[in-house]
Amino acid sequence: MDVEIQSRIKALLKQKNAILLAHNYQPPEIQDVADFCGDSLELSIRAAETQAEVLVFCGVHFMAETASILSPQKTVLLPRTDAGCPMADMVTPEALQARIESLPGVPVVTYVNSSAAVKALSTICCTSANAAAVVNSLDADEVLMVPDRNLARNTAAQTDKKVHLWDGCCPFHDILTPEMVLAAKAAHPEALFLAHPECLPEVVALADAAVSTSGMIRFARDSQASTFLVGTEVGMHYPLQKACPDKEFIMVSERMHCDDMKKISLEDVLRCLETMGGEVKVPEDIRVPALTAVERMIAVTAS
Ligand code: 13P
Ligand code: SF4
Numbered sequence: 001m002d003v004e005i006q007s008r009i010k011a012l013l014k015q016k017n018a019i020l021l022a023h024n025y026q027p028p029e030i031q032d033v034a035d036f037c038g039d040s041l042e043l044s045i046r047a048a049e050t051q052a053e054v055l056v057f058c059g060v061h062f063m064a065e066t067a068s069i070l071s072p073q074k075t076v077l078l079p080r081t082d083a084g085c086p087m088a089d090m091v092t093p094e095a096l097q098a099r100i101e102s103l104p105g106v107p108v109v110t111y112v113n114s115s116a117a118v119k120a121l122s123t124i125c126c127t128s129a130n131a132a133a134v135v136n137s138l139d140a141d142e143v144l145m146v147p148d149r150n151l152a153r154n155t156a157a158q159t160d161k162k163v164h165l166w167d168g169c170c171p172f173h174d175i176l177t178p179e180m181v182l183a184a185k186a187a188h189p190e191a192l193f194l195a196h197p198e199c200l201p202e203v204v205a206l207a208d209a210a211v212s213t214s215g216m217i218r219f220a221r222d223s224q225a226s227t228f229l230v231g232t233e234v235g236m237h238y239p240l241q242k243a244c245p246d247k248e249f250i251m252v253s254e255r256m257h258c259d260d261m262k263k264i265s266l267e268d269v270l271r272c273l274e275t276m277g278g279e280v281k282v283p284e285d286i287r288v289p290a291l292t293a294v295e296r297m298i299a300v301t302a303s
Contacts, residue, residue: 006266013056016053021067022059053074062115064077066116069116069291077273108124110145118147150199155197175256220240230251
């Protein structure tokens with residue numbers, strides 16, 4: 001059944017000059033039909049570069065918005081427009097504006113896991129793959145990092161700058177405790193531990209690598225080790241195992257399960273391509289300032 005829907009999706013993608021981009025946490029059957037799977041940074045860059053007229057974005061709302069910010073001339077479709085990001089919802093433009101006014105002159109570094117309206121108020125964006133490079137690129141002694149307090153504290157350990165925090169987090173990465181990691185390490189003493197930078201700093205301190213989702217794939221591929229403990233959303237097991245079929249990946253907690261990342265089904269993708277429904281379009285008054293923040297980030301990554 002999956003194979004039949006996947007082939008109908010592929011035919012429609014071709015017919016509509018569309019490509020399907022999927023985040024690494026998406027369900028396996030979605031990743032298998034995607035033209036490209038990646039982390040947030042890679043997906044933004046791919047969205048900006050592609051010649052396709054239509055982007056079907058399998059991820060959450062902020063990712064489709066970022067694609068629309070970068071490619072206003074393209075049609076960006078999100079097969080489930082109700083797939084959001086609880087962390088992105090932890091900062092509103094109004095609350096951010098008030099905080100900016102309390103920290104005059106301090107640049108705002110905003111995680112891509114945020115709304116376009118929040119990005120529009122920001123100096124520069126970052127992802128889990130480039131947060132330290134972005135912060136260190138700024139000609140300022142202090143920065144405000146929004147909305148992930150864990151990413152901010154983990155980045156603060158890699159810079160001399162004073163980092164002001166916003167009190168948000170990913171509710172799934174935040175539940176992983178050092179005790180859970182230590183218990184997993186005791187059960188698998190030979191394993192290396194991969195943590196996502198959205199985890200608590202006390203968890204990141206135990207990691208052999210604290211990297212983005214695609215950074216985890218690269219690290220596991222290049223490593224001599226054959227067993228890995230993984231501290232991130234459970235969907236990451238599939239692309240890790242696919243990239244390294246001879247290695248073993250053990251998710252430290254099965255409770256790190258993001259429902260929003262699992263909303264899109266193959267049927268949703270098919271319907272979205274048939275009807276061209278689920279368009280995400282950022283209005284120009286928000287898109288233009290948000291684009292400045294996203295393009296500054298891409299420039300730091302490219303340099
Ligand atoms: P990355 O894939 O950029 O590491 O981000 C993880 C994430 O939380 C996406 O929601
Ligand atoms: Fe947001 Fe966390 Fe879900 Fe990623 S895993 S979409 S950061 S809630």
